[in-house]
Amino acid sequence: MTSSVIVHADPTLLAEAVAARLTTRLIDAQAARGFASVVLTGGRIADAVHRAVRDGRARDAVDWSRVDVWWGDERFLPAGHPDRNETQARAALLSAVPLDPARVHPMPASDGPDGDDPESAAARYAEELAAGPGHQAVPHFDVLMLGVGEDGHVASLFPEHPANHPDSYADRTTTAVRGAPKPPPVRISLTPPAINSAEEVWLVASGTGKARAVGLALAGAGPVQVPAAGVHGTGDTLWLLDQDAAADLPARFRSPLR
Numbered sequence: 001m002t003s004s005v006i007v008h009a010d011p012t013l014l015a016e017a018v019a020a021r022l023t024t025r026l027i028d029a030q031a032a033r034g035f036a037s038v039v040l041t042g043g044r045i046a047d048a049v050h051r052a053v054r055d056g057r058a059r060d061a062v063d064w065s066r067v068d069v070w071w072g073d074e075r076f077l078p079a080g081h082p083d084r085n086e087t088q089a090r091a092a093l094l095s096a097v098p099l100d101p102a103r104v105h106p107m108p109a110s111d112g113p114d115g116d117d118p119e120s121a122a123a124r125y126a127e128e129l130a131a132g133p134g135h136q137a138v139p140h141f142d143v144l145m146l147g148v149g150e151d152g153h154v155a156s157l158f159p160e161h162p163a164n165h166p167d168s169y170a171d172r173t174t175t176a177v178r179g180a181p182k183p184p185p186v187r188i189s190l191t192p193p194a195i196n197s198a199e200e201v202w203l204v205a206s207g208t209g210k211a212r213a214v215g216l217a218l219a220g221a222g223p224v225q226v227p228a229a230g231v232h233g234t235g236d237t238l239w240l241l242d243q244d245a246a247a248d249l250p251a252r253f254r255s256p257l258r
């Protein structure tokens with residue numbers, strides 16, 4: 001499984017370049033198949049990417065009514081809570097484009113039909129995934145974006161956390177996460193098998209705080225210790241970094257121009 005690394009000069013350019021890439025990918029998928037699907041995540045760089053897509057002129061070249069929107073993880077909070085990844089994505093991008101509401105698939109909230117029970121909520125999302133276009137355990141995902149934590153987490157899969165252990169998720173596509181080290185402690189996440197069913201997985205990271213985790217993941221660390229090391233697309237796996245996040249790349253990933 002090979003990964004490509006692309007390094008941009010600073011966080012603003014990183015967000016703009018990822019946004020341009022995402023917009024083009026959605027247009028290409030629609031040209032090929034009639035619709036496109038994207039899996040969103042949370043965090044600062046995701047928010048910057050969402051805003052850059054919204055503010056780019058080419059966003060109107062996407063037929064947003066034929067885009068399926070899913071989430072890779074969610075903070076298990078009441079609907080509309082400002083810290084929910086869904087709320088942030090809606091404010092930054094989704095509310096500005098003409099999506100079909102039936103094609104937007106947020107993870108359940110803690111005041112939803114399962115109440116404050118993240119295990120049931122995770123199971124509900126697994127059912128929704130299985131019913132999505134594509135008719136496998138998960139629908140076809142064209143692009144799945146992930147941020148990377150300073151500890152190497154992706155989505156809500158944290159190092160050494162039981163929810164990130166293969167024996168615990170087995171062939172399930174979603175998992176509840178309790179006791180997450182990044183607040184809030186209760187979360188829902190796609191599992192590695194679900195993430196790894198995406199055609200393209202993009203890991204987006206900015207800042208010196210991410211350099212060690214990025215370096216370890218690309219050097220082949222174990223996925224239980226460094227979850228970012230265990231995710232990949234069925235087609236492409238792209239590491240989209242700014243220079244600070246790329247400070248500890250293994251030699252084989254360094255640009256020949258440096």
Ligand SMILES: O=C(O)[C@H](O)[C@@H](O)[C@H](O)[C@H](O)COP(=O)(O)O
Nearest residue numbers: 042043044045147148149154155
């Ligand atoms: O709920 C979340 O916060 C995320 O889904 C998480 O996995 C995030 O993407 C990383 O922690 C990176 O976040 P930053 O870009 O803010 O560092």
